[in-house]
Amino acid sequence: xxxxxxxxxxxxxxxxxxxxxxxxxxxxxxxxxxxxxxxxxxxxxxxxxxxxxxxxxxxxxxxxxxxxxxxxxxxxxxxxxxxxxxxxxxxxxxxxxxxxxxxxxxxxxxxxxxxxxxxxxxxxxxxxxxxxxxxxxxxxxxxxxxxxxxxxxxxxxxxxxxxxxxxxxxxxxxxxxxxxxxxxxxxxxxxxxxxxxxxxxxxxxxxxxxxxxxxxxxxxxxxxxxxxxxxxxxxxxxxxxxxxxxxxxxxxxxxxxxxxxxxxxxxxxxxxxxxxxxxxxxxxxxxxxxxxxxxxxxxxxxxxxxxxxxxxxxxxxxxxxxxxxxxxxxxxxxxxxxxxxxxxxxxxxxxxxxxxxxxxxxxxxxxxxxxxxxxxxxxxxxxxxxxxxxxxxxxxxxxxxxxxxxxxxxxxxxxxxxxxxxxxxxxxxxxxxxxxxxxxxxxxxxxxxxxxx
Amino acid sequence: xxxxxxxxxxxxxxxxxxxxxxxxxxxxxxxxxxxxxxxxxxxxxxxxxxxxxxxxxxxxxxxxxxxxxxxxxxxxxxxxxxxxxxxxxxxxxxxxxxxxxxxxxxxxxxxxxxxxxxxxxxxxxxxxxxxxxxxxxxxxxxxxxxxxxxxxxxxxxxxxxxxxxxxxxxxxxxxxxxxxxxxxxxxxxxxxxxxxxxxxxxxxxxxxxxxxxxxxxxxxxxxxxxxxxxxxxxxxxxxxxxxxxxxxxxxxxxxxxxxxxxxxxxxxxxxxxxxxxxxxxxxxxxxxxxxxxxxxxxxxxxxxxxxxxxxxxxxxxxxxxxxxxxxxxxxxxxxxxxxxxxxxxxxxxxxxxxxxxxxxxxxxxxxxxxxxxxxxxxxxxxxxxx
Numbered sequence: 001x002x003x004x005x006x007x008x009x010x011x012x013x014x015x016x017x018x019x020x021x022x023x024x025x026x027x028x029x030x031x032x033x034x035x036x037x038x039x040x041x042x043x044x045x046x047x048x049x050x051x052x053x054x055x056x057x058x059x060x061x062x063x064x065x066x067x068x069x070x071x072x073x074x075x076x077x078x079x080x081x082x083x084x085x086x087x088x089x090x091x092x093x094x095x096x097x098x099x100x101x102x103x104x105x106x107x108x109x110x111x112x113x114x115x116x117x118x119x120x121x122x123x124x125x126x127x128x129x130x131x132x133x134x135x136x137x138x139x140x141x142x143x144x145x146x147x148x149x150x151x152x153x154x155x156x157x158x159x160x161x162x163x164x165x166x167x168x169x170x171x172x173x174x175x176x177x178x179x180x181x182x183x184x185x186x187x188x189x190x191x192x193x194x195x196x197x198x199x200x201x202x203x204x205x206x207x208x209x210x211x212x213x214x215x216x217x218x219x220x221x222x223x224x225x226x227x228x229x230x231x232x233x234x235x236x237x238x239x240x241x242x243x244x245x246x247x248x249x250x251x252x253x254x255x256x257x258x259x260x261x262x263x264x265x266x267x268x269x270x271x272x273x274x275x276x277x278x279x280x281x282x283x284x285x286x287x288x289x290x291x292x293x294x295x296x297x298x299x300x301x302x303x304x305x306x307x308x309x310x311x312x313x314x315x316x317x318x319x320x321x322x323x324x325x326x327x328x329x330x331x332x333x334x335x336x337x338x339x340x341x342x343x344x345x346x347x348x349x350x351x352x353x354x355x356x357x358x359x360x361x362x363x364x365x366x367x368x369x370x371x372x373x374x375x376x377x378x379x380x381x382x383x384x385x386x387x388x389x390x391x392x393x394x395x396x397x398x399x400x401x402x403x404x405x406x407x408x409x410x411x412x413x414x415x416x417x418x419x420x421x422x423x424x425x426x427x428x429x430x431x432x433x434x435x436x437x438x439x440x441x442x443x444x445x446x447x448x449x450x451x452x453x
Numbered sequence: 454x455x456x457x458x459x460x461x462x463x464x465x466x467x468x469x470x471x472x473x474x475x476x477x478x479x480x481x482x483x484x485x486x487x488x489x490x491x492x493x494x495x496x497x498x499x500x501x502x503x504x505x506x507x508x509x510x511x512x513x514x515x516x517x518x519x520x521x522x523x524x525x526x527x528x529x530x531x532x533x534x535x536x537x538x539x540x541x542x543x544x545x546x547x548x549x550x551x552x553x554x555x556x557x558x559x560x561x562x563x564x565x566x567x568x569x570x571x572x573x574x575x576x577x578x579x580x581x582x583x584x585x586x587x588x589x590x591x592x593x594x595x596x597x598x599x600x601x602x603x604x605x606x607x608x609x610x611x612x613x614x615x616x617x618x619x620x621x622x623x624x625x626x627x628x629x630x631x632x633x634x635x636x637x638x639x640x641x642x643x644x645x646x647x648x649x650x651x652x653x654x655x656x657x658x659x660x661x662x663x664x665x666x667x668x669x670x671x672x673x674x675x676x677x678x679x680x681x682x683x684x685x686x687x688x689x690x691x692x693x694x695x696x697x698x699x700x701x702x703x704x705x706x707x708x709x710x711x712x713x714x715x716x717x718x719x720x721x722x723x724x725x726x727x728x729x730x731x732x733x734x735x736x737x738x739x740x741x742x743x744x745x746x747x748x749x750x751x752x753x754x755x756x757x758x759x760x761x762x763x764x765x766x767x768x769x770x771x772x773x774x775x776x777x778x779x780x781x782x783x784x785x786x787x788x789x790x791x792x793x794x795x796x797x798x799x800x801x802x803x804x805x806x807x808x809x810x811x812x813x814x815x816x817x818x819x820x821x822x823x824x825x826x827x828x829x830x831x832x833x834x835x836x837x838x839x
Contacts, residue, residue, distance in 0.1 A: 099695075100518060100520075101839075102518075233706065237706070237710060241713070241714070241717075244714045245713070245714055245717035246718070247718050247720060252720070253651045253652075253714075254650045254651050254652035254653070254710065254711045254714045254715065255652045255655060256651075256714070257652075257706075257714075258652065258655055258706075258710070299517075303517070303626075306626075306627055306630065307630070310630055310631060310634060311655075314634060314651055314655070315651055318649050318650075321572060321575065321649055322649040323568040323571040323572060324722075
């Protein structure tokens with residue numbers, strides 16, 4: 001009983017099922033637009049800088065970074081957590097909204113999942129590089145070996161991290177791929193190019209669209225969804241234990257696991273917003289990603305921003321309430337005031353205050369405002385990770401060990417490089433994969449026809 | 454569709470009997486062991502107040518998530534919320550016995566205690582009382598307003614009231630999130646005035662949501678047994694089970710995370726909380742808590758068949774609510790009554806509060822149509838199927 005006068009249209013512009021296929025496949029069939037080529041070139045330059053920085057890091061070592069004995073974790077870990085957070089959104093978006101039966105997710109989930117896969121790969125780069133001797137990477141895999149036998153430290157959160165991220169990447173990628181099978185089949189059947197037919201035919205695994213196939217497809221989607229829903233929460237909780245199980249003031253706080261998960265969803269949804277506004281603008285998908293879609297994401301952002309604000313205040317309040325002088329110092333004299341004031345307030349204002357503007361309906365309906373706010377949130381979330389990683393380490397128990405931290409150009413280069421990789425990945429996705437799940441969008445078209453009783 | 458709940462006189466009489474039993478238990482308790490009696494007042498009142506707050510959150514969440522399937526049952530949540538004024542009054546009574554529960558409320562407790570004198574700005578009787586008033590004023594105000602919008606919708610229909618409800622649900626969630634965070638720190642965490650944990654209020658909130666939803670589901674199933682909600686089908690039931698299932702995972706997650714981080718950090722100021730509950734008279738209950746609140750619903754409701762069975766869901770909801778009592782008991786009583794002499798006072802006190810709760814809920818239920826008549830999602834709910 002979907003009532004359009006209450007719930008609104010999911011697809012506007014009076015589209016037919018055939019229109020959906022044609023519209024969504026158009027970018028795959030036509031020559032890539034000029035802006036695409038320009039951005040591609042620009043992102044390649046960023047990637048080259050990134051690759052150069054990675055080369056220097058691997059051949060010369062971590063000494064080329066700005067980290068020191070006191071602040072042993074710098075931009076690398078900040079960026080790792082930031083990327084992993086963005087990589088959360090896709091799966092969180094698809095899974096949670098699938099479980100909650102939010103029908104509007106259908107035109108957004110594909111892009112969100114693609115973003116996830118690329119972002120998680122960017123994230124995984126950082127811990128790998130941080131090992132210093134990346135060629136010994138296989139040491140982290142636990143298996144009976146001839147090295148002593150030398151086992152990994154099962155008590156270490158860093159090892160849990162490795163497992164959590166690999167499992168998450170595996171499931172996210174499978175889930176993403178699974179959803180694409182019917183669409184690949186559509187391309188295979190529609191295309192006239194022999195090469196495309198062969199490639200998409202291979203990836204569509206002989207999909208014919210029979211009822212039996214659909215039943216299995218949906219069952220599998222739900223099962224993978226169920227597993228992924230747990231992984232979404234576990235992966236960032238594990239990332240938070242990297243910090244929280246230690247005793248560092250500002251790190252050792254029990255709220256970290258849910259706080260990290262919520263933060264990740266926050267930054268991820270902001271990135272989804274950025275991406276969807278770009279897609280909608282440049283590919284003219286206004287009928288599929290409607291104002292009400294963006295409004296829904298905006299409302300989720302306000303909601304999550306309130307949780308973030310509450311979490312910040314809880315942390316600050318409990319730091320005071322605990323009466324622990326190290327906690328009080330970290331929060332009140334090293335973040336709210338003190339050396340890292342700009343970073344703290346950048347985080348607080350952009351994550352807890354600015355998104356509150358979205359309570360106003362007029363601003364929610366303004367794409368430019370939404371775009372700017374989504375970028376501000378992404379920057380704010382980067383500063384949140386800076387706050388966590390650097391401020392606590394720089395000044396802990398012994399004043400004799402206090403130190404500050406500035407990144408080197410190599411660290412900056414790696415970060416810029418991952419931004420480049422991400423952009424390249426997303427651009428390739430725009431070009432070679434249908435940006436929306438055609439089969440799912442078609443699935444919700446029927447609600448457009450239901451008239452009120 | 455019109456359905457009206459009438460408060461059966463048998464139920465009314467039993468509820469009144471329960472209240473009388475409760476009164477007797479409290480009178481006996483105040484004479485024989487005042488600490489235990491005050492502790493029970495806090496425990497049971499918190500039990501039902503947090504369930505009412507959880508139900509309020511549950512109701513608002515349905516609005517902001519635009520959930521259609523549950524629209525027909527929202528009067529039950531509204532009825533559970535109507536316990537709040539009763540709970541508020543009883544919390545004001547508690548102010549007279551703070552010294553029996555909270556170490557920081559003792560006169561002179563802060564004098565030789567550096568931490569307590571640091572906290573005394575926040576933990577002092579006048580401010581504590583003001584906060585109680587503030588929380589309840591906000592909660593009750595929001596509850597009454599949302600109820601009013603809902604009843605207006607019954608009379609007049611249209612989308613105006615619905616849209617207003619949606620907006621004020623957002624406000625309600627914001628209000629509850631902030632106030633309940635502090636309420637749980639005030640009422641539960643400050644029982645151990647030196648101990649602190651940032652996740653504590655988050656966990657208390659999730660737990661209130663969990664058990665509030667479970668109680669709402671329990672009432673819906675009981676009403677269905679009594680012949681109401683004839684449209685309740687397997688799909689509704691499955692969605693209700695999913696709520697319990699999902700929240701049990703969240704509960705288990707928060708429980709485990711708080712434990713792991715404190716255990717791993719191994720700082721004496723923090724581990725004391727668990728050390729106390731890890732020793733003899735409490736250890737069993739400490740595990741009963743997580744078994745009832747996590748293991749039972751998680752394992753029973755995971756397969757499809759049992760989660761679509763009314764009796765199974767009903768029993769699981771009862772287990773979960775028993776788990777909530779155990780959770781609160783192990784949170785409150787190790788500080789008040791270290792010997793854990795569970796007895797007639799506990800049983801009687803719970804009976805009394807249950808009676809009050811039944812009276813409040815059933816009266817509110819009987820005041821309006823059991824099914825919100827002009828709810829725009831009502832059709833979706835009546836024909837819910839997946």
